[in-house]
Each structure stands twice: as C-alpha cells, then as structure tokens.
Amino acid sequence: MSVSTSPRTPHSRTSSPRYVTGVVGVLAALATSTIAASPVAAQSTEPTSFACDPGFYQVISGQLSSLDPGNGSYNQIGPNSSNYNAVGYRIADGLLYGIRNTELLRIDAAGTVSVVTTLPFPGGSYTGDFADDGLLHVSRGGRDWHAIDVETGQATAMPAISGNHGIADIANVHGVFYGVSSAGSLIRIDPQAQTVVNVGKVSGLPATSMSYGAAWSSAGGNLYIGRNSGEIYQVTGYSGATPTATQVATAPGTNSNDGASCSLAAAPAGIVDVDGPEPETEPSTPEAQAAADAHTEREQTSYAFPSSGMADGPSCATGVDEDRPPRLAVNAQAVSSPTVVYASGPNPDLNDFDVLSGLWSTGSGSLEQTHSCGYDYTALLRSEPLDHYLWEATLHGVNGVNQSGLIVNQSSPLTRSGATMIDLAAGGSILRWGSYDDRGYYQMIGSRAVDGAAAGLHLTVEVHNTTVSVRIDDEVVAEFSTKNGGGLVGLVSSKSAAEFTNVQLTALPQGGNA
Numbered sequence: 001m002s003v004s005t006s007p008r009t010p011h012s013r014t015s016s017p018r019y020v021t022g023v024v025g026v027l028a029a030l031a032t033s034t035i036a037a038s039p040v041a042a043q044s045t046e047p048t049s050f051a052c053d054p055g056f057y058q059v060i061s062g063q064l065s066s067l068d069p070g071n072g073s074y075n076q077i078g079p080n081s082s083n084y085n086a087v088g089y090r091i092a093d094g095l096l097y098g099i100r101n102t103e104l105l106r107i108d109a110a111g112t113v114s115v116v117t118t119l120p121f122p123g124g125s126y127t128g129d130f131a132d133d134g135l136l137h138v139s140r141g142g143r144d145w146h147a148i149d150v151e152t153g154q155a156t157a158m159p160a161i162s163g164n165h166g167i168a169d170i171a172n173v174h175g176v177f178y179g180v181s182s183a184g185s186l187i188r189i190d191p192q193a194q195t196v197v198n199v200g201k202v203s204g205l206p207a208t209s210m211s212y213g214a215a216w217s218s219a220g221g222n223l224y225i226g227r228n229s230g231e232i233y234q235v236t237g238y239s240g241a242t243p244t245a246t247q248v249a250t251a252p253g254t255n256s257n258d259g260a261s262c263s264l265a266a267a268p269a270g271i272v273d274v275d276g277p278e279p280e281t282e283p284s285t286p287e288a289q290a291a292a293d294a295h296t297e298r299e300q301t302s303y304a305f306p307s308s309g310m311a312d313g314p315s316c317a318t319g320v321d322e323d324r325p326p327r328l329a330v331n332a333q334a335v336s337s338p339t340v341v342y343a344s345g346p347n348p349d350l351n352d353f354d355v356l357s358g359l360w361s362t363g364s365g366s367l368e369q370t371h372s373c374g375y376d377y378t379a380l381l382r383s384e385p386l387d388h389y390l391w392e393a394t395l396h397g398v399n400g401v402n403q404s405g406l407i408v409n410q411s412s413p414l415t416r417s418g419a420t421m422i423d424l425a426a427g428g429s430i431l432r433w434g435s436y437d438d439r440g441y442y443q444m445i446g447s448r449a450v451d452g453a454a455a456g457l458h459l460t461v462e463v464h465n466t467t468v469s470v471r472i473d474d475e476v477v478a479e480f481s482t483k484n485g486g487g488l489v490g491l492v493s494s495k496s497a498a499e500f501t502n503v504q505l506t507a508l509p510q511g512g513n514a
C-alpha cells in the first residue's frame with residue numbers, strides 16, 4: 001500500500017477500522033402528536049438566500065456571524081438582533097431558521113431576522129437543525145423535542161427522542177443528528193428510527209469547561225463542534241463506539257451561541273478533513289451522495305497546501321518563506337504507568353498515520369518513504385497527544401543515504417509551529433535537533449557527529465513536556481529544553497529515501513522514566 005500527497009495534507013483514506021459500529025442502547029419509540037401553530041405571518045420582502053457554499057454560521061448573542069478559520073475570528077453578518085437560538089440551514093430555500101422564545105424566525109443572507117409564526121409549545125428551544133425530511137427539529141437540550149414544518153408552522157411533538165440529553169446543539173450528518181453533551185459525551189439521535197444512543201465520552205476533549213454550543217456538518221459526512229471557550233473540533237468515529245475529537249481551528253470565546261451550515265458544502269477554507277476524504281457514513285440522500293463524491297474527488301486530487309511549513313519547503317519544489325498558522329492548544333493524556341500506545345510490529349499499517357507529505361508505503365516490518373527530491377516528508381502518528389512519552393524508531397537509509405528522523409510535540413496536522421524535530425543531516429553524518437517558532441520557521445538548537453548512520457541506528461526521544469532527551473542506541477547524545485511541550489509524534493525524512501523499523505510510542509507517567 002502506498003500513498004502520495006502534497007505537503008501538510010492528511011492521509012487520504014477510508015474510515016479507520018477502529019470505528020466500530022453497532023452501539024446498542026435506544027429509547028423505545030412513543031406515539032407522536034401534531035399541534036397546529038398560529039397562522040404563518042406574511043413576509044413583506046423577498047429574502048436573500050445563502051449559497052450552499054463552505055461556511056460555518058453561528059449566531060452569538062443575537063449576532064449572526066461566519067467563522068474565519070484562517071484568522072481565528074468571526075465575520076459579522078447584518079445587524080445585531082434580540083437573542084435567538086436553535087438555528088438550522090434549510091437546503092430547500094437556502095435560508096436559516098431559528099427560535100426566539102415561542103417565535104419561529106427566518107434569517108436571510110443579509111442577516112435580516114423575520115418572524116414566521118408563533119409556535120404552540122413552550123418556548124426557549126436552543127438545540128436545533130433540519131432533518132432530511134426538511135423539518136426543523138428543536139428542543140431544550142433534548143427535552144420537549146418538536147419537528148416543525150417551517151412553511152405551514154405545524155409542529156409535531158417527538159416524545160420518543162425527547163430527554164435530558166444535555167446537548168446545546170445538533171448537526172445532521174447523513175440523516176442522523178449528533179451533539180456533544182455538557183458531560184463530553186456524544187449523543188446520536190436518529191429522527192427516522194426514533195432512537196437515541198449515548199455513545200459515551202469523546203476522546204481528545206478537555207475535562208473541564210465542557211460547553212459545546214455549536215455543531216456543524218459538511219460534505220462527505222464530517223462532524224464539527226465548537227467549544228464555547230473558542231476551540232473548534234472535528235469529531236471522527238462518530239458512527240461507532242470510540243468517537244475522537246481533533247482540534248482543527250481556534251475562534252474567540254462565546255457564550256449564548258448556536259451553529260448552522262449547509263451539509264452539502266465543504267468545510268470552510270483552513271479546516272482540514274482529519275480522517276481523509278472518504279465519508280465515514282453512507283450518504284442518506286442523492287444530494288448528499290453527490291456532495292460526498294465531489295468532496296472525495298476534490299480532496300484526493302487537489303490538496304492546495306503550499307508547503308509543509310518545515311525547513312526548506314514543499315516536496316520537490318522551490319522553498320517558499322511564508323508564515324505558518326500558530327500552534328494549537330494541546331489536551332495531553334496522562335497514564336499512571338508506562339503504556340505502549342503504538343508498535344509497528346511485523347505488519348505496520350499506514351492507516352495509523354496521517355501522511356502530510358512524501359510517498360509512504362509499508363514493507364515487511366517497516367514504514368518507508370521513497371521520495372528523495374525534497375525536504376521534510378512527514379507521516380504523523382494518529383494518537384492521543386501526550387506530555388510524557390518515549391518515541392523511538394530504527395532509521396535506515398535506502399541506497400546508503402540516511403537523512404531521516406523523528407518529530408515530537410506537534411500540536412496537530414494543521415501546523416508545525418512549536419514542533420521539534422530530531423533528524424540526520426549531511427548524508428547521515430550529523431544528528432541535529434531544533435524547533436519551529438511561532439510562525440513555523442526552523443530554529444536549530446544543536447548537533448553532533450554520528451557514525452554508521454547509513455547502516456541504521458536506533459533513535460529514541462524521551463519527552464517530559466518541554467524537557468527532551470535523545471539517545472542513539474543506549475547512549476544519551478543530547479538533552480535540551482523546548483518552548484512548547486506535549487503533542488503528537490511523527491516520522492520524517494529529507495532528500496533521502498528512508499526506512500523505519502521498530503517504531504514505538506510509549507506513554508510515560510509524569511516524572512517517570514522509561
């Protein structure tokens with residue numbers, strides 16, 4: 001198996017085999033009841049529709065905005081209004097709909113808010129999105145669930161899926177609603193089957209301040225959530241029993257907020273698809289299938305990231321000096337005793353890595369990178385970030401040249417800013433170590449001569465937050481401190497085809513040694 005991508009691009013693949021389906025635990029379906037609303041108010045002006053384009057919309061204390069991931073900010077749309085919530089994007093007309101107390105609202109692309117009708121059930125809904133049937137589903141965190149026909153104002157109670165689920169927002173991903181509760185658990189709600197499943201804790205989320213007021217979905221069946229303190233996460237494995245959150249952007253903190261997006265559009269520019277372009281779940285409508293196909297084709301053929309952000313730039317291309325995104329926050333995991341997180345074994349699987357650049361494949365007991373024309377070909381291990389760990393591999397040069405190494409303390413696949421690299425240079429005769437500053441520029445810390453690098457050497461990097469120790473075989477060759485601690489790990493080679501064997505990541509307890 002081999003994968004070739006342009007730099008800084010997550011590995012294109014189908015859903016990871018770790019995503020296990022078949023979670024059991026649903027609520028028994030109950031009878032629904034339909035309630036007539038007050039007459040729908042006539043609209044005096046023709047609203048301006050939102051195009052089904054990449055965009056994560058968010059109403060924040062009554063101000064409609066769109067997320068700008070590249071700048072980590074919001075762009076305001078229209079005037080500030082009295083606070084409303086439970087917002088969803090209706091594909092049929094390209095408009096947003098939401099709830100203010102007992103009022104059903106319509107919001108157009110100019111940010112103009114209009115009252116559609118008064119709803120015949122208790123007010124205060126703050127959780128909402130449209131289902132595949134075109135009805136707006138709203139609730140108060142899961143309680144008092146209703147499905148609303150926004151054209152007629154008819155509201156249907158949904159007692160089978162009502163409950164105190166603790167979800168501040170939901171997103172429709174291929175016909176199923178998902179939200180993350182205030183306990184950090186993923187809630188899966190199927191409005192057609194009338195079932196609710198509390199999947200359990202989402203790994204990768206912080207243990208405190210667990211308020212997730214916004215949720216979005218995008219083409220290809222991707223699920224995103226926004227933490228009120230400003231972090232934006234993609235949730236992968238949502239269809240199985242082990243959902244995982246990966247931070248993909250940062251935005252200003254919010255309080256009263258709710259999210260909406262066109263689920264047939266790609267995510268906004270600057271947000272990558274961390275598990276590859278193949279959809280995790282099967283599309284539920286022809287439109288969703290077409291959007292998924294277009295997303296897969298687009299992502300597999302046109303990753304538009306200009307460089308890896310490390311050293312001399314992109315694969316086989318002229319280096320470009322340009323600032324890289326800042327380092328993202330790291331939510332490191334802890335262990336009480338040394339724990340092997342990953343070992344390559346006799347049959348390594350490339351699906352365990354995000355290929356950011358280069359041509360990578362697997363051999364008998366090895367991971368191989370076969371391009372030799374550029375710099376910093378990188379495969380990032382898909383694991384939980386750690387503060388205390390041991391990252392090691394035996395480095396082999398192909399055809400006698402060995403300029404390979406290890407990456408530590410990288411915050412995410414999005415950026416190398418703040419990461420540290422320990423690698424071989426000068427044909428394998430020098431071991432060097434250095435970090436990337438806040439704008440992604442490499443700063444060498446130190447180096448030393450080594451012998452026999454081409455024939456292979458075992459490199460071990462022990463990390464305790466910002467303290468790093470490097471060993472070749474059993475000899476300590478470097479000890480230094482870094483500005484940033486904790487994160488992800490990876491393999492790297494430059495101007496050299498390289499082979500990595502005996503690759504292993506071991507989580508260590510705080511203050512503990514290997």
